[in-house]
Each structure stands twice: as structure tokens, then as C-alpha cells.
Amino acid sequence: MNTDEETLKRRRDKFSKEATLQIRNDLLRDAALLSRSSSDANLETIINDYAAREKIVRELEQLFQSRDNDALLEHGLRKLREVIVRRSSSDYKNDSKFVAQIHKIYSMSYEFYLGKNNTKLYSILQFLYEQFPGLKNEDGYSYDDVLIIFCSHISKDIYECLQVARSSISKSSMLLVQLSLIYTDRIDSSASWFEILARFRQDSLIYQFLERTKIIAEMELRCLNDCNLVYRQISLKAVERVWYHNLPIVESDDELRKKWKGSVIINSKEEMILMRKK
Structure with a gap:
């Protein structure tokens, strides 16, 4: 190997090592996930360090707006959801800053999977329903409402739909049960289904969910x-x-x-x- 080739090889090796180290030190781009690794320094940092999580959240918000790297966005959202699930609810229920992070992460996750992956969408809605009943998005619409409709219109499970509605504190729950029964059991005409839908604003979680699915x-x-x-x-x-x-x-x-x-x-x-x- 001549001198020029050796120099070029050293440069490539150096660049490769630097790039690998840079990725490992990047908490968002690091490939480690809790579901794949029981112990990892970067993951421990994310679990225990609010500032580290907040930095990732801000990066994800930028990716969510630009949508120029959906693979990285999905990876980052999954990484943070796994961290949240790993933490006991008693750890964050009294931590208002952590709760605010959770709301941002799950709101972005909901929007990301809406109309794409119903299995992951259901797990997101179920978590919010169990851990934060009555949680609303920035426009004041309840995610509990969406779960009611998901159970009837996507899962075709009217029993679970009624269970969620009974325990929901949403003022719209009974109206959504009527919408659900028209869809699943045809208790009224399809025109009545649209009559009920017309009561919801077109930018509401319910309307957007039914449109995008x-x-x-x-x-x-x-x-x-x-x-x-x-x-x-x-x-x-x-x-x-x-x-x-x-x-x-x-x-x-x-x-x-x-x-x-x-x-x-x-x-x-x-x-x-x-x-x-x-």
C-alpha cells in the first residue's frame, strides 16, 4: 500500500471512529432502547435527567414540524415512551415538569401514528386513559373520547367502548356511545351518525380521527x-x-x-x- 492510500485509510478510520462516537454520545440518535437493553449509560441518563429528556423532546418537536426524518422521529418517541413506562407512575404523578413532558411525547406519538398504525395508536390511547384520565390536547379535546370511538369503530368492541364511556369524565361520552351504536349495531340511520358528527368541530380530535382513519x-x-x-x-x-x-x-x-x-x-x-x- 503506497503512502497516499495509507493516509486515506487513516482518515477514513478516524472519521468512522469519530462518527460512531458522536452517535453514541447523541441521546436521540443512539440506537439503544430499553426494550432491547437492560443496562445502558445513555438510557440511564434519559431516565434520571430531566434536562436530557427535555433536550430530546425539543429535537423531536422540530422533527415533528419538519417531518424530514420520520424514522428518527419514531425512534425518539419510542425511546421516550419506553422510559416513561419504565418509571413508576408514583415517580412522575407529582412531578409537574415530567408530566408536561409525558403529555408532549404522547401527543406527538398520537399524531404520528394516527391513520398509520392502529395497534400502536391503541396502546398510546390506553396509556393516557389509564394514567391521565380526562387528559385533553392543546385545543381542549379529550383523548378519552378518541378511545371510546377507537374501541367501537376500529376494534369493533362495543363492550370495551361502553366500559371506557362509563368511567370517562368527558361530557361527550354518551353522545359518542350513540355514535358507536349507530356504527356497530345500526340502531339508527347513517344520516343520524352524521348528525351527531356535525356537533363536533372539524378540528376536534374526534372528527380528525374519524377522517384520517x-x-x-x-x-x-x-x-x-x-x-x-x-x-x-x-x-x-x-x-x-x-x-x-x-x-x-x-x-x-x-x-x-x-x-x-x-x-x-x-x-x-x-x-x-x-x-x-x-
């Missing part, structure tokens, strides 16, 4: 099927007003045409008319 689109289709049974013909505007209660339609007009079982015509007023399948 495609439940609203599913209920729109159920409405169309009900309309096909009830009407010989009906305008799309009437469906929007009477059945969807003027809520924004998730599906485009073209998608609605495809899903409507009958024919579609455009009348002289350029309104879309849905005709019953013969």
Missing part, C-alpha cells in the same frame, strides 16, 4: 347505499344537506359516481342526480 368515507358509502334503498332518485345536494348534514364530503364527485350502485345524470341545473339501480 377513513371511517367518514366508509359512512358516506353507507349513506349512499341507504339512499339507493329509500329514493327512486335524489340530488347529490340533497344527500349532502339531509344525510351528510352539510359536512364536507371526503370523496370526490368521480369517486361517488363509481360507488353509487345506480346511474348518475346531470339535470338542467347542472346538479348531479343519483338514480336508483333498476
